[in-house]
Amino acid sequence: MGNGSFNVIRCPACSTCHGRKGAPGSCPHCGQHLGEHGEVLKTVHSAEALRIEVSLANTPAELRDALRQRIKGNQPLSQLNEETPSRIMGKWVVDSKNAEGVLTVQSVQRTLDQNHSNLDAVEVIEQAEVQGMLVRVDEVRWMLLE
Ligand SMILES: [Zn+2]
Known part of the structure; x- marks a missing residue:
């Protein structure tokens, strides 16, 4: 993988x-x-390219240029999101991966439980997928794009 x-x-x-x-x-x-x-x-050939393309595709057209500038400037994409909860959610998603960079609803749920969060693991994964952080590899596993 x-x-x-x-x-x-x-x-x-x-x-x-x-x-x-x-x-x-x-x-x-x-x-x-x-x-x-x-x-x-679009079809891309690296996880990094996918992350950028998904982020761009989900960004309203009027904000896309600003996003491209940030990507070129090598600023972390997470800075685009002003909402603290999303940033924390992103960290939890990263914390849920195993040594292969793969995570499951169960591993995310465990992280949420450890952080006393009542967020839904499935929703957190969906959010991360929409942000281009994760790509689904099969019915039960997602891969972290880093
Ligand atoms: Zn849909």
Whole structure:
């Protein structure tokens, strides 16, 4: 795992983009089953490129230039998000990975429990997928894009 190609997929139901290895499955944001209805916007060949493309695809057009500037300037993408909870959530997602950079609903739930959070592990994962932090590798596992 780690290399290969990734697709940036747009959900026709909610217009949210997410990254995925292989063919579209279901939308992490609204749960819509995608199959061949998922629109593959772009195929990239590194986790880093996927992270950037998903972030860009989910950024409103008027903010995209600012985001590109930040990426070029090598500033962490997390600084774009002014909401503290998202930043903490991102840290928890990172804390939930195993040695291979893979995480599951259970591992995220464990981290949430340790931090006395009542957030839902599935929602945290969906959020991280929409932000381009995670890509789903199969039905129960996600890979952290770092
Ligand atoms: Zn959707």
